[in-house]
Amino acid sequence: MSNRTYDVQADVVVIGYGAAGAASAITAHDNGASVILLEKMREGGGNSRVFGGNIAIASSMEFADYLDKITFGSTDRETIQTFVEGNLKLKDWIAKLGGELQPFVALKVLYPATKSKGDVSFPGLRGSETVRRYNLKGPEECPCDRMWRLISSNVERRAIKVLTGMPARDLIKSQQGEVEGVIAESEGKTLAIKARKGVILCCGGFENDEAMKFDCLGVKHIKFVGNPGNTGDGIRMAQKVGAGMWHLNRSATNIGFQAPGFEAAFYIFFSDVGFLYVDQLGRRFLNETYADPYEYASVLSNFDDREFRYPRIPFYAVMDEAVMRAGRLAYGTAGYNKNLYRWSLDNKAEVDKGWITRSRNLSELAKQIAVAESALANTVNTYNSYCGALKDPDFGRAKENLKEIHPPFYAIKLWPTILNTQGGPRRDKEARVLDPDGKPIPRLYSAGEIGSIWGFRYQTATNMAECLVFGQIAGRNASNNSAIVD
Amino acid sequence: MLITQRKFVIDASRERIWDLIDRALFSTLDLQRMSVVDEHNITAQVPVKMGPIKIPMDLRVEITDATPLENLAATLHVKSKGGIIRLSTQTSIRLSRVGEDKTEVACTAAAEEMSALKRAVFLWKVKSFSGDVFDGVRNYLEKMA
Numbered sequence: 001m002s003n004r005t006y007d008v009q010a011d012v013v014v015i016g017y018g019a020a021g022a023a024s025a026i027t028a029h030d031n032g033a034s035v036i037l038l039e040k041m042r043e044g045g046g047n048s049r050v051f052g053g054n055i056a057i058a059s060s061m062e063f064a065d066y067l068d069k070i071t072f073g074s075t076d077r078e079t080i081q082t083f084v085e086g087n088l089k090l091k092d093w094i095a096k097l098g099g100e101l102q103p104f105v106a107l108k109v110l111y112p113a114t115k116s117k118g119d120v121s122f123p124g125l126r127g128s129e130t131v132r133r134y135n136l137k138g139p140e141e142c143p144c145d146r147m148w149r150l151i152s153s154n155v156e157r158r159a160i161k162v163l164t165g166m167p168a169r170d171l172i173k174s175q176q177g178e179v180e181g182v183i184a185e186s187e188g189k190t191l192a193i194k195a196r197k198g199v200i201l202c203c204g205g206f207e208n209d210e211a212m213k214f215d216c217l218g219v220k221h222i223k224f225v226g227n228p229g230n231t232g233d234g235i236r237m238a239q240k241v242g243a244g245m246w247h248l249n250r251s252a253t254n255i256g257f258q259a260p261g262f263e264a265a266f267y268i269f270f271s272d273v274g275f276l277y278v279d280q281l282g283r284r285f286l287n288e289t290y291a292d293p294y295e296y297a298s299v300l301s302n303f304d305d306r307e308f309r310y311p312r313i314p315f316y317a318v319m320d321e322a323v324m325r326a327g328r329l330a331y332g333t334a335g336y337n338k339n340l341y342r343w344s345l346d347n348k349a350e351v352d353k354g355w356i357t358r359s360r361n362l363s364e365l366a367k368q369i370a371v372a373e374s375a376l377a378n379t380v381n382t383y384n385s386y387c388g389a390l391k392d393p394d395f396g397r398a399k400e401n402l403k404e405i406h407p408p409f410y411a412i413k414l415w416p417t418i419l420n421t422q423g424g425p426r427r428d429k430e431a432r433v434l435d436p437d438g439k440p441i442p443r444l445y446s447a448g449e450i451g452s453i454w455g456f457r458y459q460t461a462t463n464m465a466e467c468l469v470f471g472q473i474a475g476r477n478a479s480n481n482s483a484i485v486d
Numbered sequence: 487m488l489i490t491q492r493k494f495v496i497d498a499s500r501e502r503i504w505d506l507i508d509r510a511l512f513s514t515l516d517l518q519r520m521s522v523v524d525e526h527n528i529t530a531q532v533p534v535k536m537g538p539i540k541i542p543m544d545l546r547v548e549i550t551d552a553t554p555l556e557n558l559a560a561t562l563h564v565k566s567k568g569g570i571i572r573l574s575t576q577t578s579i580r581l582s583r584v585g586e587d588k589t590e591v592a593c594t595a596a597a598e599e600m601s602a603l604k605r606a607v608f609l610w611k612v613k614s615f616s617g618d619v620f621d622g623v624r625n626y627l628e629k630m631a
Contacts, residue, residue, distance in 0.1 A: 327520030
């Protein structure tokens, strides 16, 4: 025990009120513990309120073989098995909370689309056929809002104490090396909170910390679409008490638009295939209609050492009137901006704002996007000729995705964009945070994106599943500890 | 009430047809101002030919079934500006394997029961619209599969 004086006490203190924090708090409470749930932002939710809305649930333990393969040795088999055991029970747990799942229907109406149409990100691997994606039934337009309503209503129903606008600053370690409390801060005032049984870190990653992103992901100017509160706080707190780290360089990259005046970016999708990407030299550089997050990451992060710049950060999407008419470019039902700005259905408002440029011809377009006209003309004309031949020998765009583009041209500046990071303090199958030698730091747990178990490739919709599974494990284990006696 | 049926065979595997089927349906509909509400509901405007002119109608596509490799079913709710015209059509596109690498595509459209007046005024239009959509799906699949 330390000699510190505390302002408030609870058995379990949970830092971060998203799905992982809620699952931890609910489980700890139901296990008989008193709980304080700290949230940095004015409202809870984090990325759990703005993600795609789906959750991956498996039908058999063979899912562990698949996850073992795609984590590629970066996560121990025991932890993966524990996750799958919990994953198989998720439907029942969600039903106990009052939610009902429905299968997600993967339609190919927006581009870029995933290569595999369906639930599994890496088809053909053993165990891949066991996974399906689901989301919650509910009246809300956005599936993520349905999930948030379910879990937050369960927190409220249990009268769990939630302190919002209260960022945690430090963990308190006793002389015996146990984590026994948290220092939080609000409006210049400090609050020392004792955790008699345990502290659970559920505060997400570092997608809004530029220095950390550059250090860990190795690329500058990566934008994010999720919660601006995710600035690596929990990672720094854990490091200060001796936590080892894992998976810091992992993330799944998409493309997005950073609008002036917005903290988060907008995910961009096209409702028609008549578009192409050009880099700062006016060249295409990948198959625009298929989304491979790892290809995006490696191709966009290409650095030119002679010019000392990223020639593809930012890059431009060039499209014509058909794409503009077909539907809004910004994805409407996910991302932090979904409740802040309603993108116009025909994208005209965004042209008026200057977010999308309009050009009468290629010459004007080249000037607008500061690209050499001859290079741009060559790229567009070559692409159009490929459309006529229904074959793209450069980047293998499927023939059904080849459609000529004609003036007037529209262009939007795009960046590599992520929802979340995956790295942080390493945890074991009991959700205990480990030191660099693999020993648990007593009474410190974690769940969710802060040091997730997804250390190499990512199966879509498993972040939410992990929040809920490890949230329960952390909540149960923390609340099962004996209380620190004064 | 069954209103339109089409059945045709495409020289491609069921996997390939399944991969293309939603794109075939949506590109034939010529959707504009599309918004993906959620994976079960898509709203858009669709131009519907009434005589010599095309009238933009509000469309909501409600996906009712998407069994991989087997069936894509949707209810198309069409509404004119002002809501004077409101129609719903249940559309189903069923796939069956035929031999090694061919797929039979069976398209059906069924409309809600209509009053005599509605039938007199709109049935022909709904029939021709559905027929055009299915013919468009066929053309698309024959070209792209």
